[in-house]
Amino acid sequence: MYIRAVRRIIEGDNVEVLPTLPRGSARLVYVDPPFNTGKPQRRDRMRVRADPRGQRGGFGGRRYRVERLESSEYADRFDDYVRFLLARIEAAGVPWGVVTNKPGWLTEPLLAGLGLAARAACVVSGDTLSRRKPDPAPLLHACATLGAAPARSVYVGDDERDVVAGRAAGMRTLVALFGYIGTDRAPAHWGATALVARPEDIWQHLAPGAPAAEAS
Numbered sequence: 001m002y003i004r005a006v007r008r009i010i011e012g013d014n015v016e017v018l019p020t021l022p023r024g025s026a027r028l029v030y031v032d033p034p035f036n037t038g039k040p041q042r043r044d045r046m047r048v049r050a051d052p053r054g055q056r057g058g059f060g061g062r063r064y065r066v067e068r069l070e071s072s073e074y075a076d077r078f079d080d081y082v083r084f085l086l087a088r089i090e091a092a093g094v095p096w097g098v099v100t101n102k103p104g105w106l107t108e109p110l111l112a113g114l115g116l117a118a119r120a121a122c123v124v125s126g127d128t129l130s131r132r133k134p135d136p137a138p139l140l141h142a143c144a145t146l147g148a149a150p151a152r153s154v155y156v157g158d159d160e161r162d163v164v165a166g167r168a169a170g171m172r173t174l175v176a177l178f179g180y181i182g183t184d185r186a187p188a189h190w191g192a193t194a195l196v197a198r199p200e201d202i203w204q205h206l207a208p209g210a211p212a213a214e215a216s
Contacts, residue, residue, distance in 0.1 A: 045070040082199045086119065094206060095146045097122035099139055099155070101132045121146055134161035136169035143169070154205055156196070163190040174205060 047067045048056075054065035089096055097120050100107055104125040111117040122145040124138045131137040143150045155166035158179025166173035172193040181187060187195060196202055 040073055042071050042073045044068055085199045085202060086116075088203060089206065090119070092206075095121040095148065097124070097142050097146060099124040099133070099142050101126040101161075103127045134164040134168070136165050139165055139169040139171060143171075154193075154202075156202060160185070160187075160190045163192045167191060172205065174202060 045068075047069055049065050049067070050062060051065035052063050054063040056064045056066055058064050086096070098107070098111065098116075102110075102125060104127055107123060107125040108117065111120065111123065117123075122142050124142050124145075126132045129137055129141060133139070139155055140150065143153055146153075150170040154172045154174060155162060155169070156174045156176050157163065157166070158176045158181050163173045163175065173191075175181075175187045175190060175192045175195045176199075177187065177195055177197045178199065194205060196205075
């Protein structure tokens with residue numbers, strides 16, 4: 001559940017969060033759908049107002065009226081997770097980019113075909129610089145382009161060289177187990193900050209309270 005207060009977003013479970021809020025502080029409630037269902041899902045944006053004749057009961061016997069403002073539907077498939085995650089990252093004002101060893105003539109049309117070329121804040125291809133991963137130079141170049149401190153940045157990859165480059169750059173590193181990792185690889189031994197099984201699991205590592213990268 002996400003409740004937008006005056007100047008902040010509070011994240012957590014309903015039972016834990018609601019009792020801590022001052023009366024009348026919640027104006028909009030965003031209800032996120034579940035994941036991994038394989039079925040069509042819907043995300044609702046609602047307004048909750050105190051109303052003695054409202055259809056919902058709350059804490060202390062108070063009544064509330066719930067008004068649905070907007071609904072969006074999507075098929076709960078693998079590719080939708082990435083789109084949902086990127087929208088969430090962008091809504092939080094977190095810049096993201098792409099660092100790949102693929103040459104630009106392959107990277108650019110691929111991102112354009114996915115509709116991501118205009119959304120990525122930076123794109124560093126294998127021929128952008130004279131050095132490629134596992135050298136940290138491309139990641140440091142991306143951080144400089146984004147104006148982001150490496151220690152407060154996260155690099156997600158699916159190869160050991162991604163972890164090597166990220167650690168050398170002083171970044172937190174996540175191994176995407178949903179990527180192109182062969183069965184003969186051992187990502188648990190690559191030294192990454194964490195392994196993520198699903199794209200939506202990346203979000204917890206981008207939250208403001210996530211720890212900074214440790215020196216390698």
